[in-house]
Amino acid sequence: MDIKQMRYFVALYEEQNMTRAARRVHVVQAAVSQQIRRLEASYGVDLFERTVSGAVPNAIAHRLYPLCVQALNAADEVRVALSESSGRIAGKVTFGVISALPPLILPRVLIEFRDRYPDVELSVRDGYSQHLLEGVQSDNVDFAIVARAESRPMVKQVVLAEEELVAVVSNETYPIGETMTGAELAEMRVVLPSAGNFQRDFMVNELAKHGVAIHPELEVDSAFSVFQLVTNPGWASIISPSTFPATQFGSRLRCVKLVEPTLKRTLVLAYPQHKELSPAAALLVQSITEGLRQSGLFHVLSG
Template identity: 40%
Template sequence: MDLRQIQYFVALYEEKSITKAARRLHVVQPAVSMQIRRIEADYGVTLFERTTSGVYPNQAANTVYPMCLEVLANVEKLRRTLRHGSGKIDGTLNVGVPPSIAHGILAGVLMDFQQRYPDVQIAVSEGYSAHLVDWLLQGDLDFAVLGEFEDDRRLHCEPLAIEELRVLTSTATPVTGDSITGRELQRLKLILPSTKNLIRILIDAEFERAGLTLAPSMEVDSLATVFAAARQPGWASILPAAAISDADLDRGMRSLALVEPAIRRTLVASFPTLKPSSAAAHEFLKALKWAVLQAGGIEILA
């Protein structure tokens, strides 16, 4: 099997559909069928059972699949080594980020990165986790920053950092000190993400573990609206530290440490298994890690 055949086999194995595999590989459907048939003919083996509901791997395919993943991982490692060895970092970089990163630290990271690597053309797409994962699998992104590990064999994740969630409120809101407890927070008017939002799920779980219940006055998934509401005295929101920029704090807002419960989340960089990562991607991730740390990250993960 050559490298292209391995990529086609892995895509079909994971998608269980020629149509989806072709879309993922950005090729026409007959190309996928032809490569799989060629593998089966060359080695005298059947790898997939064709049915009206899909294409399903058999035991032979199950045996070969992890070996193919190992080959792709080694090829990616080789390419990365060669790119770093050349000393030149260029090309295009398509990055996906959640709204919290886009609003807060991203602009500074982009400006610094562009100054250091002017030959890299960067395109950034903003979206929530479900959208970012879809774009990754469609091959539209080189990597995406997610707020949790995705249990999907079509993706591999690298941990970035652990960051804390903080309370954002107006400087006119009567709070003493630089921290606020969950119980004290209950006395303010809260604007939180909807219950389907991953950050909201994390917040509710940690408050429940602490024996507290939050009753937000508003549930809004628009970060711009959240910031506008939190500027009003007596209102507050709970946001990842990286979402709060220095510009926000210069416009009459405060960032308070949330205690009892203290809430943290893990950020990861997620890559498509079939799309090798580049030197530019790894340099960008290093810059992003340090920006998260400076914004209120707890720990940088190797």
């Protein structure tokens, strides 16, 4: 069983679907199927039960899986050690970012990073802060960049930057000047994320501290749906300016500065407390931080 077969086996074991496994290891489906069949034939065993919906691991596969993961990790460590000995940065970095970053900043940062460090394999996950923090706690990601949240066991949080949230309204909503107070916002038909969302809780709590009670007309988590809704006059939402899709909605929507109160959201770097960032991960954090700085939308607080 060679390294390639181990990677294909682990991918199929975890995905339990030939198409998804092939996509994950960046080959055609037939290549994964051929290697798994060859592996099974070499030892005269079956590893998966083929079904209409996918491939279900059997008892032998369950026994092999942790051994293959351990072997692949060891192989990666050997590759990293050799690369670092030659002065090159290498390894794999799995990290998470909140959805506020990918549309504007992350693609450029990742392309430049890969061009500079071609031996570093990157895996990106985006989602809500609470889900990404769970990934940090369970060691499924090396780090995550999230909205600042309550402290969690075994997770270290380091402040990176802050951004000022804005109201987004239809260009047909009048009269609205260059700014909008929290009280004025509360009089509109407001769309907010669903209850339990970190950003929604932050916005509602900060407004409440200043005597502003927001009662959302609708709770919607899809950013695109929110923008569609507020194209209607009289509707509004609160967003990160970095998520505003000017190309799609710039002719119909506009961002308005919020005052009384101003809402500033803090971004933090979260990573497992029991280990330091790898050299590759630390360099990636630096690149992302610089991307935030260059965007002009974030006030970077870390070095």
